[in-house]
Amino acid sequence: MKPLLRWLGCLLIAAFALELFFILRIAAMAAIDPESTAFQRSEAWQVAVHGRSNGERDWKQQWVPYAQISDSLKRAVIASEDGEFIYHQGVEWEAIERARQRNAKAEEIAARRAAQMRARGKEPRAPQLRGGSTITQQLAKNLLLSGERTLLRKGQELVLTMALEVMLSKQRILEIYLNNVEWGEGIFGAEAAAQHYFRKPASRLTVSEAARLAVMLPSPKSFERRLGSSYLASRSATIVARMPAAELP
Known part of the structure; x- marks a missing residue:
């Protein structure tokens, strides 16, 4: 029994240390912009091992402050991904x-x-x-967790979601999310997406352009290959209609 208890003790200590590491990282994000996310590092590894399917080699990402991201894109993403973003406590x-x-x-x-x-x-x-998933849940998953679908990982996601909501403002959560979310293979963040798809900075995106980017978020790599699809156009029109009701933090 003693060896078993020692192993259980070690596992509990390791789990506590991991949680503490995650919490400290989230606390630091109140003032420090994260350089990368767990999802991005996983994607970078896949590219290093297998190469890019579109043949490109460059990695596109550029952090921009919240004020330099078009309000249209903020509203479009909230309307598309999480209409109650400013009201809920992280989980819907x-x-x-x-x-x-x-x-x-x-x-x-x-x-x-x-x-x-x-x-x-x-x-x-x-x-x-x-x-x-809410925007906060998506951020928790992409920032710190693996992509596996298990009850343990989902539980971890909920804990980190609560930590993000307690330690960071809604504006900061949205800022980090928009600067790190995937918008295509090797394309991360609003600035890189705006430059790649529309040849303009994220601050100058129009309502229709913002809606198109927001619609891509559930499956960016798929939509990247069919930008002219009828679904993308019709869904974008729906998001444009919802955007006036989307409230910003």
Whole structure:
């Protein structure tokens, strides 16, 4: 029993040390801009090992202060990703439940279609699942955590989400998010996205340009390859209509 207890003690100490490390990093972000995120480092490793699928080699990212990001882009991202951003405390439990119900229905329909496609000798497609994560949750995941989908990682995400909300202002959370979120392969942050797609700084994005960038966020690498898709255009129009109601921190 003693060796087992020692191992359990070591695991608890290691877990506490990791949590403390995460909390200290978040506290430092109140004044220090993060140089990279866990997601970006993972992407950089994949590029180093496998290369870029689009053949490019440069990594595009440039930090800009909150004031130098177009209010249109801030409103578009809030309207698209997290309409209650300034009101909630980091987690929208109702949105998570709605997403769970939508995904369960999507998987049920996909299973029926898959059986039909296999009967015809065709390869079925995976269902498109939607998340209910807030902007703060997305930031917690991308900043500090791996991309694996487990209950333990989800629990860790919720703890870090609460820490972000307690230690940072809503404006700072949105600033860090917009400067680090992925907008295509090797394209991170609002400034890099604005320059790459529209050849202009993030401060000068129009309402329609901002909406197009916001719509890309759930699947940026996919939309990067089909910028002229009808879905992107119609979804952008929906976001433009929602933007006046999106309140900024």
